[in-house]
Amino acid sequence: MRCHLQTLIRIISVVRTPAGGKHPSSKATSRTMSTQSTGVMFQLKVNPVSGNTEWVVIEEEEVNDVSREPMLATTSYLDMLNDSPRNKAYRAAIDKTVSKHSHVLDIGSGTGLLSMMAARAMGDDDSSSSKGTVTACESYMPMVKLMKKVLRANNMNHKIRVINKRSDELEVGVDIASRADVLVSEILDSELLGEGLIPTLQHAHDKLLVENYQTVPYRATTYGQLVESKNLWKLHDLFNNEANVADKIHLVPKGKESILQVKPQQFAMHCDALGEEIRLLSEPFKIFEFDFWKRPDSHGETQVHIKATNDGTVHAVISWWVLQLDEEGKIFYSTSPKWITSPLPNSGSLSSYSGTRDWCDHWKQCVWFTKGKGLPVCKDEDVCMDATHTDISISYEFTAQSSTSKVDHHELSSQDSHITLSPERIAVYGDKHWRLSMLKAINHALKGKESPLCVIADDSVFLSVAVAHASKASRVISLFPGLGDKGFQYLQAVADDNGYSMDRVQVINKRKQLTMNDTHQNKVDLFIAEPFYFGAEGMLPWHGLQFWSKRTMLDSMLSEDVCIMPCKGILKACAMSLPDLWRSRRALENIEGFDHTMVNTTLGACGSSSENPLFPFFIWQCGEIKKLSDTYTIMEFDFLKPLSSCHGTTKVEFTKAGVCHGFALWIDWVMDSSTDIVMSTGPDQRYWKQGMKLLAEPLKIIPGTCSTVIEAHFDSSSGELSVNNIDRL
Template sequence: MEQLRSRAMAPKQGAVPSSAVMMQQSLNKLTGQVEWNVVRLHDDQDDGGEFGGLAEEVSEALTMTTYLDMLNDTTRNRAYHLAIQKAVKGARHVLDIGAGTGLLSMMAWRSMREEGRSKEDEGSITACESFLPMFKLARKLLRTNKVGAGVRLIHKRSDEMEVGIDMHCRADVLISEILDSELLGEGLIPSLRHAHENLLIPNARCVPHRATIYAQLVECEHLWKCHDLPGVESRLADGVVLGQSDYNQFQGRSAAMHVDPLARQMHLLSEPFEVFTFELSRAPDECGQHQRSVAITNDGRAHALVSWWVLQLDVEGEIFYSTGPKWIKHASAYENPEFDLQIEWCEHWKQVVWFLPGKGLLVSSGDEVLVTASHDAVSVSYNVMSSQGSGMPQEEIAKHNIDCPVLFEASMTPDRIGVLGHEPWREGVRLAAETALRCQKSSVCVVLDDSLLMTMASASADASVQVIAMFPGRAVGQEYVDDLSRTMGPNVGSINVMNEKATSLTPENLGGRKVDVLMAEPYYTSSSKMLPWRSLRFWYERTHLTSLLSENARLLPCRASLRGVAVNMPDFWKSRRFIKSVEGFDHSSINSVFGACGELPLPHEVPILPYAVWQCGQYEELTDVFTVMEFDFSHPIQTMEGVTEVAVSRTGPCHGIVLWMDWSLNPDGSLVLSTGPAGGRPTFWKQGVKLFRSPIEVGAAGAQQKSHLSPPASLNEESANSLMKVAGLFNSCNGDLNVTVSFS
């Protein structure tokens, strides 16, 4: 399920009674079927539950939000608290938009009380929160912290609020944190425009006061491989074509990611430059455009713009918060030496990478390029041209994108483009398809998932093959596949595209024939942001289609392995640790809701979460890679258990284990597609991260080799946790995977 965050401009919701029913859309983890579930939400005053009787489905969704990470961001919390203390001095009415847990409202409430005002002049606070689960949690936390009537909490969007109904008067202070990594994506501009026009007095104070977006031109091959599939394929000699330059080259793409792990392979081509500054103490413009000349400082090819933002939280310019990469953190003109700008690793805000079209722009030191930045209400876009005019003007890019069909846009994320251009991955798929089809004069091959790579590789392996490609995510159409086939030449088998789930395949679709080869990468668009074993959906679908398979049907993949490694991940563990209080406000009741690690009480379990571990800060592996269980697709799907023991090879704090899937494409195991973490190096895959309740000091048996990331541990050979036992249970009914870990 996609991440959820409290949004001031979220879909409209009416008032919900204390005991309510809501419909929640969810994806069946095994079948891929979208389902609607009835979720009952009872008032927490009635049942005394940990989260007001909130249904398990909603709690599971909340573990994937960034709330826990934000509340563990001590730099953010401290900066907001200091700025709010200054802003609310003498204030009569404070408005908090997108209250979340109510933290900012509580900061304002305490700051106003600490002024020593008379009871008649205490002032008031109104907060709005549109996401029902967060509204209920905020209400509970306000009671826990004995705020009482000090904060009036409204379950509405800010643009639904009216003075005289929801607020007794206009507010003279606005506090908010409706910011995403790009700054604008959570509705900052429309929310503030409505507030300034309808809910605030003229010249109201705002926290934050100002926001500035900065950018920098960079060269980085990893980023290029995440964007220019036609360019990557031009370097390869496998004959398989997946990207059409006519469709891909000029479409602007952006992605939020941590760029610090790429610093060693990133070549900086310009100094940081200002893109936009938004004065938040007045209504910001809905759209804008700015062109500036940027000096090139190094020779290279500009593959991308890296952008970040800086908040000035107070009017005086003494309190700042930056999302900039580490290489500019302490060398920037906007840093105030009186305010500690030590930024910890965090997941909730990253940098944004804007990919330049195609192969990028070749530049030389001393050159100047023209950067045109445009913004609408929710996003920022860029056009970069050399001073000689090379590059495509913005209006031509817009016209090109209208004329060219937007194909498989949903599935072609930067990571997915990287996978499709990854030579070892492509070679494994191509060889497996050729091997499976080699001994058959003519065959029916069915590709079950959304794998364009598997489809084109199997069709190019044998001109006599009949390929039926399901594409259940409806991301690829017949027209695009036909274009690729023509590009690859005449020796390509016929491909029939069916934008349906595999379970809809019938004997009529096969023309009365049986399936000789059943294939999947496996890659399902709907599971791309989920845990890696969600692709065991292939096993479920292979079981469902048993009656359609020929006697000696080949399966690709034929087996899979759940693999893992014990890890030291201090930054990631810290971002999801158990919270007792935030800036002096009790938040202990949120931990089980968000799946915090640390002092989480039994029977609550820390959930396994999908993350690309190379993006998760400091990382070191403490054991060799181990196998938890094996899945054999020649048998129908079944519930399975697996247990393994592995020796610890390094000494230090162990924060959890990382899990992933390896897919065997042939029976002898010589062709394996791995989604593993590659030792923490940049990859294109997500893994499952299972954090422990608390870090466990482990020690290598025999000679105790120490981790270079961890402080020395006071361990000896007798007391060290040197042997780890991992047990896994796969539930074939719902696709859930439960993993437990113990040490001896």
């Protein structure tokens, strides 16, 4: 999954790509653009503490300097290139399809792996005047530079022409001499269509390819399965989960069930991690088929009749796709969960497919949530599902729910008060224990305060509603740095249902600092955050330290007895065995006969540099996992004091035998030290990503015989947190 066409590395949230676009699958903290004429690049960096962004100029020589910090370390290139089944399948199909006279176009070339496969398939005979050609199209400049290094190292630079453009910018007679007769590409995401597959194929068919062209891959088919899972239900149905909580806070009041909701889309997820919590309610069923060798339609609909195999409630549709790479139908690659043993349901086994696909992160399964409490079904019942695809997405509706869904979609598009949150955030807001703990901390903070001025420093609609509800005399100012006006409209829409008046609630969302004029010369009595920042769910755990920066900026406005929540942050660590995750990020060597060692530093591969980059991940979705130590505190952040740099070290003693691949890091937020209310974001909590620090090389552990020292440093000026494994005994 390489960066292709007009889309650059994503910063915080997942943005649907416009027609013809493509993006990497992993979130990143920076993005880059370039000007081809000058060789100058601009990298957009996000300060995780201030929340501010700035464009930093990077000269061409800096991009080529492999000693610099990896620019692409948080993308999924490395994971994709370590996917051996994918690489083998593409090699076999390209060898079958490409001849020595082919004109091959590779769209979204990345490191040039598929282009080199195609050039090799043509043979080494340079005597023919009509020898084949390979054109590699890649729009992302850092990857173009990296690809050229790979081509030179493999003596392929004279066989492959590299064009730094979007594929829909290519012109026959200008960029390429003639139309190509073979298209090779890998512009697929977990949903299949999200990286602009359809518009890219449409443009290539119309403008870049001969009439009867060949393609690798040849065809893709999407499949689905009905499942029951209470844990999946909790990820989207806040209304019914909130109905089971007796705290009288109504984030989604009756009649406004969709005012806080997840986006109606498929969500990529490692469903194997949910295996024991999922009850299958149907056999796998075919949904859509997309032929790469002909012009695809932008819109498609199909009705699928599914026989229920058990009594239960359909909470979700789990979907995946199967790639047929060759025309003959002998070479397949599937993103199916491990409980599917054949790529094509109800068919025999195929020699080029293995049911034990390696764990990888660049392609997962997808989850589509059914509405509300789900769809009750009985065994042998015929379930009717309508599937629709657009240029970039696939959606589903069940006949029994279709009338409701149309109303929901209309409301979503017509009312500004609706807020779309991530599934994990919806689950947090519906969690009884989390709400109880937060309310306990709020009530303790407000005790004895007659008319408190309360500032909500983040994007927490829960805290804004809860504080206004808990203290009828309080005045609430919500900063809402991400939600902005939508947050105000939401608070206004749910005010009556939560027993507060909007004349006590104010939303101030502006770049400049909050002033005493905004508070009517009153000082702040309660300064509080979860912390949660809208759109930043994919960032590292310490992105929440933005709360500390804001608290420091407003230091002069805080009352002498101000209550600050959280009052402390504790950086925690645990040694982990993570063989699947480590394998997906290990240093590259030979990929199907092509040397890729020169990309390791740039991509942040394990073992390629002295220190591997930190990146965010849901540990529970990391495939095989095992804790090898107790939990250790590395350092603490004291929010009662202004923002400052800090440093900490801790010695980690290994308590279990195994192979250590790295450390999980997270922050425990101490909401109230006097009542020991702590909100953890550790690996036992599914709704937060942890920070991952992988070792350069795995370490075999014998308990009682080895330990290691971890050192962390937080730089308050940049907001960066560095973590190093400095000693091994």
